[in-house]
Amino acid sequence: xxxxxxxxxxxxxxxxxxxxxxxxxxxxxxxxxxxxxxxxxxxxxxxxxxxxxxxxxxxxxxxxxxxxxxxxxxxxxxxxxxxxxxxxxxxxxxxx
Numbered sequence: 077x078x079x080x081x082x083x084x085x086x087x088x089x090x091x092x093x094x095x096x097x098x099x100x101x102x103x104x105x106x107x108x109x110x111x112x113x114x115x116x117x118x119x120x121x122x123x124x125x126x127x128x129x130x131x132x133x134x135x136x137x138x139x140x141x142x143x144x145x146x147x148x149x150x151x152x153x154x155x156x157x158x159x160x161x162x163x164x165x166x167x168x169x170x171x172x
Contacts, residue, residue, distance in 0.1 A: 083111060085153055088133070090117040105132045112153040116141070 086104070090097035101113060115136035135149050 085150060086111050086113045087150075088113055088115050090115060090119065101132055114146075114149055114153060116146075 088097045088100060092100065097115065097117075101115070104111065104113065112134045113132070115133045116139060117136065118139045134153055137146060137149065
């Protein structure tokens with residue numbers, strides 16, 4: 077699905093049942109997709125090797141988390157995408 081569809085953000089649980097969240101993240105970054113990734117996990121400590129992949133994620137939350145905190149982090153990750161471009165000031169001079 078990530079290969080064919082366009083998404084604004086990936087909310088990725090590391091405890092996926094079939095393919096681990098870390099494998100999904102590795103595959104996503106191997107394709108050099110710039111999709112923002114917010115990892116959610118129930119693990120208080122990351123297994124050996126996972127800390128090496130944390131820079132590949134844009135942010136993470138440990139379960140349980142407050143939904144307002146989740147919403148705030150999603151907004152922060154999406155902010156660069158939804159900011160309107162700055163209006164260019166015209167530099168024309170002269171009298172009209």
